Structure formats: structure tokens, C-alpha cells
Amino acid sequence: xxxxxxxxxxxxxxxxxxxxxxxxxxxxxxxxxxxxxxxxxxxxxxxxxxxxxxxxxxxxxxxxxxxxxxxxxxxxxxxxxxxxxxxxxxxxxxxxxxxxxxxxxxxxxxxxxxxxxxxxxxxxxxxxxxxxxxxxxxxxxxxxxxxxxxxxxxxxxxxxxxxxxxxxxxxxxxxxxxxxxxxxxxxxxxxxxxxxxxxxxxxxxxxxxxxxxxxxxxxxxxxxxxxxxxxxxxxxxxxxxxxxxxxxxxxxxxxxxxxxxxxxxxxxxxxxxxxxxxxxxxxxxxxxxxxxxxxxxxxxxxxxxxxxxxxxxxxxxxxxxxxxxxxxxxxxxxxxxxxxxxxxxxxxxxxxxxxxxxxxxxxxxxxxxxxxxxxxxxxxxxxxxxxxxxxxxxxxxxxxxxxxxxxxxxxxxxxxxxxxxxxxxxxxxxxxxxxxxxxxxxxxxxxxxxxxxxxxxxxxxxxxxxxxxxxxxxx
Ligand SMILES: *Cc1c(COP(=O)(O)O)cnc(C)c1O
Numbered sequence: 008x009x010x011x012x013x014x015x016x017x018x019x020x021x022x023x024x025x026x027x028x029x030x031x032x033x034x035x036x037x038x039x040x041x042x043x044x045x046x047x048x049x050x051x052x053x054x055x056x057x058x059x060x061x062x063x064x065x066x067x068x069x070x071x072x073x074x075x076x077x078x079x080x081x082x083x084x085x086x087x088x089x090x091x092x093x094x095x096x097x098x099x100x101x102x103x104x105x106x107x108x109x110x111x112x113x114x115x116x117x118x119x120x121x122x123x124x125x126x127x128x129x130x131x132x133x134x135x136x137x138x139x140x141x142x143x144x145x146x147x148x149x150x151x152x153x154x155x156x157x158x159x160x161x162x163x164x165x166x167x168x169x170x171x172x173x174x175x176x177x178x179x180x181x182x183x184x185x186x187x188x189x190x191x192x193x194x195x196x197x198x199x200x201x202x203x204x205x206x207x208x209x210x211x212x213x214x215x216x217x218x219x220x221x222x223x224x225x226x227x228x229x230x231x232x233x234x235x236x237x238x239x240x241x242x243x244x245x246x247x248x249x250x251x252x253x254x255x256x257x258x259x260x261x262x263x264x265x266x267x268x269x270x271x272x273x274x275x276x277x278x279x280x281x282x283x284x285x286x287x288x289x290x291x292x293x294x295x296x297x298x299x300x301x302x303x304x305x306x307x308x309x310x311x312x313x314x315x316x317x318x319x320x321x322x323x324x325x326x327x328x329x330x331x332x333x334x335x336x337x338x339x340x341x342x343x344x345x346x347x348x349x350x351x352x353x354x355x356x357x358x359x360x361x362x363x364x365x366x367x368x369x370x371x372x373x374x375x376x377x378x379x380x381x382x383x384x385x386x387x388x389x390x391x392x393x394x395x396x397x398x399x400x401x402x403x404x405x406x407x408x409x410x411x412x413x414x415x416x417x418x419x420x421x422x423x424x425x426x427x428x429x430x431x432x433x434x435x436x437x438x439x440x441x442x443x444x445x446x447x448x449x450x451x452x453x454x455x456x457x458x459x460x461x462x463x464x465x466x467x468x469x470x471x472x473x474x475x476x477x478x479x480x481x482x
């Protein structure tokens with residue numbers, strides 16, 4: 008399988024060649040040259056498989072330059088039930104991505120039982136094993152530099168901890184994450200993990216990462232890399248749980264289902280789109296946003312208008328607080344019939360700080376054929392949904408999942424199971440849970456007392472030079 012750029016200006020490449028990079032050299036995003044198709048016999052066989060075996064089947068469709076036995080070893084290591092054991096008290100560990108039925112035809116697919124209690128583990132864990140494998144083969148090393156306000160940074164650190172040839176330098180705004188999130192990251196003692204707390208806001212941390220990455224000489228000398236959400240392998244890893252959810256919610260491969268996806272950077276739901284393109288019978292992909300409704304606006308109106316950072320709301324589902332959706336270009340590439348010139352034109356406008364408008368074009372008319380619908384949620388909706396789900400089903404959901412449930416309810420259809428993707432556990436967002444329910448969130452037993460563990464973190468000013476110093480000292 009070769010990979011091409013959404014902007015048409017890059018040589019087709021094999022999987023391992025695009026794994027460690029971010030954007031294609033022409034500024035586009037990588038996608039497979041064509042989507043592998045799943046036939047009826049495969050669907051019948053896959054229905055019976057446990058998660059790690061299902062994942063291997065799907066990886067094999069997309070990766071042709073890693074020998075099958077090596078790929079199997081990677082999948083087995085990545086999808087060990089032991090990694091996904093952090094389920095809430097009273098729930099059953101041992102299954103990866105278990106489906107919980109809330110009521111007839113309405114389900115939750117639990118994706119947040121990994122080490123950091125957010126679905127990002129599902130993809131990041133695979134990335135960790137793939138990075139280690141490819142770096143070992145090539146005799147190379149990488150120093151991952153990132154900024155986080157919570158979920159992504161911790162998922163990356165837990166995926167890369169103890170990995171050979173990989174170091175992680177993760178910036179976070181000092182004092183801005185919850186005590187639980189700080190404990191998750193800073194209690195890691197592995198020598199290849201470097202937590203750096205920046206005296207400032209998330210944007211200051213992000214600006215430092217950009218400044219370091221724009222210093223080409225430094226970047227090359229210290230082999231600076233990223234694990235950002237546009238990485239193709241992260242999208243690919245997520246295709247698997249759509250198949251898993253489908254098989255768990257249906258009894259025959261003739262049935263259709265709908266998925267509701269709490270969305271920010273469009274990575275998660277992009278994987279759903281790809282699963283559908285491969286032939287998975289998905290009737291609807293329901294995209295849910297919070298107050299930051301860039302994507303909802305597009306699916307309702309045909310106008311894609313990324314916001315200025317200052318226009319981005321700080322909400323109680325913070326992992327969906329985005330001003331532009333970095334994976335959206337992948338979907339638009341398919342929507343415009345894979346015409347790279349059209350994508351180039353549209354993103355010329357976006358990259359210049361503008362927007363684009365597909366109203367009245369055949370492209371926007373085609374959206375319905377891709378089965379997308381959308382909706383948005385507010386803080387009040389979130390609280391009401393958390394309360395309602397708690398009272399009705401005795402289940403505590405996090406703020407992002409609540410946004411998904413709220414919008415999913417607007418699109419339920421008789422005879423079509425609706426599967427809401429659970430993207431995090433409530434303990435990560437304790438403040439809002441207390442506001443909604445007047446009680447503390449439940450947490451997995453293994454993580455009791457995590458706040459009391461010794462922490463390893465270095466505090467710096469919001470200065471590029473101080474961060475560079477830490478990298479230089481440790482490489
Ligand atoms: C990252 C994240 C999202 C948004 O996912 P995208 O792939 O960026 O659309 C939603 N919920 C939680 C808890 C997240 O961490």
C-alpha cells in the first residue's frame with residue numbers, strides 16, 4: 008500500500024516512510040492511494056475475532072512494508088488486555104473496547120480503559136510500538152517534542168515510556184492541568200520521559216514547540232519529531248474500533264449502525280469515515296462538537312471557517328476546544344473526488360487565515376452521500392446529560408462523551424443501533440462531574456492515590472532557550 012498527499016505534490020511512499028514524519032512535504036496529509044475493500048467472507052471471519060486479531064487484519068490492509076510476523080508481534084504487544092485494564096470500578100476488565108448497552112439500540116463503546124483513561128491511548132500505544140520497531144531497523148533515534156493541555160501529552164508519554172531510541176519532551180502549562188492529570192504525567196519516572204512545566208498558558212507552550220520546530224538546524228541536529236494528530240498511523244489505529252463496535256452491536260453483517268463521535272481535530276471520526284469507505288455498513292456518522300462548533304457549522308452550512316485562537320471558547324470538554332480541525336483535509340480530499348488541485352486551492356485560503364464555502368457546489372451536495380450529520384452541545388447540555396445518564400442508567404460519563412450522547416439522541420432512528428464513542432473517563436474532569444452530580448467521579452482502583460506518588464518535572468519560564476537547554480543537556 009502506497010501513501011499519497013492530499014495536495015498531490017509528494018511522491019507516493021510506503022507506510023514506514025511516512026510513519027515518523029508529520030505533514031507531507033507539500034503541506035498536505037497522507038492517505039492511502041485507495042481504500043482497501045472488505046468482502047462478505049472477510050466480514051464473516053472478522054466478526055469472530057478478539058480485538059488484537061481484528062486489529063492485525065486491518066493493519067495488514069494498510070501496511071505492506073512490515074513483514075507479517077513482525078506486524079503480528081506489534082499488534083499482540085499493543086493490544087494486550089493488560090494495557091486496557093483501567094476500567095471503572097464494578098466493570099469488567101479483560102476486553103478491549105467493550106460495548107455497554109444503555110438501552111435497546113443505544114450503546115456506549117468504551118475506549119478509555121487504557122493507561123491514561125482517554126481514547127487517545129488506542130492509537131498512541133500502537134504508535135509507540137511502531138516507532139520503536141522502525142527506529143531499531145533503521146538505527147535511528149527520535150526526540151519527540153510536544154505541548155499538551157492534558158490528554159495528548161499523557162497518552163504520548165505512556166506510549167513511549169521505556170521505549171528504546173525515543174525520548175519525549177512534553178511541555179505543559181504550569182498549574183493549569185487538574186491534580187489528577189499532573190499526577191498522571193509527572194509521576195512517570197522513566198529516564199526517557201521529560202516533563203517540562205512552562206510558567207504560562209498552553210499557547211505559550213505551543214509557541215515554544217513551534218519555535219523549536221522552525222529552527223531547522225536545531226531540529227535536524229537533535230532529531231526533533233512529533234506525534235501530532237495528523238499522523239496517519241493514529242488514524243489507521245482507530246479504524247479498528249469501528250469494526251469492533253459494529254460487530255458487538257449487531258448480529259448479522261446485513262445490519263447498519265450509526266456512530267456518534269465527540270470531535271475536535273476530526274481524527275476519531277475520520278477513522279469512521281475510512282471504515283465506511285472500506286465497506287463497513289455505517290448508516291450515519293454523527294459528529295458532535297461543543298461550543299467550538301467549526302465542524303458542526305460546516306456540516307450544516309457548507310462553510311468551513313477556522314476560528315482565531317482568541318475566538319476559541321474554553322469549555323468543560325476541553326479536548327474538543329479547537330479552532331481548526333487538523334484532520335479535516337483528509338475528508339475534504341475524498342469529498343471533492345480526490346482532486347488534489349481543489350484541496351490545494353481550498354487550503355490556500357485556510358492557510359492564509361481565511362475560510363472556504365462549498366454552498367451550492369456539487370461537493371456540498373455530496374456530503375449526504377458520505378452519511379455525515381452533526382450537532383453541538385453546551386455546558387448546560389453537558390451537565391444535563393451527565394445527570395440524566397447517571398439517573399437513568401447508573402453510569403457516570405465524562406464531559407466529552409456527554410456531548411456525544413446529547414447529539415446522538417437527536418439522530419436516533421428506529422432499527423439502527425446508535426453507538427456513542429466514549430472518549431474519556433469522568434475522573435479526568437472531576438470539577439464538572441461535581442458540578443453536575445454533587446459527588447466525586449469514580450476512578451479505576453489501580454489509580455487510587457496516584458496524586459501522592461513522587462513527581463518528576465522541571466519548571467521553566469516561557470522561553471525557547473530554556474527548553475532548548477533541557478533538550479541539549481539530555482541528548
Ligand atoms: C482528543 C479528544 C477528543 C477529540 O478527538 P478528535 O480525534 O480530535 O476529533 C474528544 N474527546 C476526548 C476526551 C479527547 O481526548
